């Protein structure tokens with residue numbers, strides 16, 4: 631009895647100790663142009679942002695599950711679906727059979743219900759999430775213990791208040807050029823959020839498009855600057871306006887592009903002109919973009935076309951003191967940075 635008591639006491643105190651000193655970890659799961667970003671808080675709680683594509687072999691569900699196992703997770707505490715496109719929610723039905731998901735968050739009803747495939751996927755989503763679903767409004771806190779996550783955009787609306795330390799007039803807004811309407815309007819509804827862990831800041835805006843990004847950074851920048859930016863919309867030039875990127879001034883950009891989707895030259899150009907940008911990391915070599923415009927191979931997780939792709943991960947680990955390290959799990963190459 632006594633031994634058992636002692637043992638559980640030791641386990642308890644080890645747990646308490648490591649929670650305070652544990653790192654925040656983020657995994658970018660390669661989904662061949664889909665989105666799936668797994669956030670593991672120092673508290674041990676987890677949030678998955680999007681569930682990538684549906685394929686006949688459940689490739690993306692298995693890749694997400696493998697990443698969750700690698701992170702030591704037994705469940706996903708929150709699944710945030712930024713919007714209802716197949717590359718962001720396709721693998722959900724297969725994933726829920728592999729790992730329990732406790733709570734679902736999203737922007738509210740799909741605005742593409744006139745498309746039969748979207749309507750069917752959205753109906754299945756409603757059924758799956760019934761009783762465990764929360765619709766996010768701009769300004770809402772996402773309750774992942776151990777970090778502070780604020781909803782910046784949802785259903786086409788931007789946060790009304792200004793984040794701490796932000797609010798400067800964004801001079802680039804004077805040169806903003808409106809884009810034509812978005813052909814896939816649910817992108818405009820994407821949930822975008824800012825995650826803070828100590829001094830460290832990470833931003834993910836889903837597939838929010840050019841005209842809508844502006845709402846959060848013009849005429850004044852309500853977001854402020856960040857450390858790590860998941861390039862919006864897989865690095866497509868329908869998103870990632872200079873007005874947005876140069877306002878948030880990331881030090882590190884992580885592009886969840888596929889071999890033939892995203893990673894467009896003008897987005898690389900915008901990123902490279904952004905004040906203070908140090909590095910771009912990519913989920914994939916963008917095959918339709920000249921090799922010299924892609925980032926260096928050591929910062930690209932996957933080089934092959936989809937048929938041969940192994941789905942290597944990019945991993946970010948953020949220490950409580952603000953030092954953060956990106957690692958390419960294809961090669962083990964890593965590089966550290968300091969939070970602003």
Ligand SMILES: [Zn+2]
Pocket residue numbers: 663664665715717718837863864
């Ligand atoms: Zn997408």
Ligand SMILES: [Zn+2]
Pocket residue numbers: 713715718814816817837
């Ligand atoms: Zn989309």
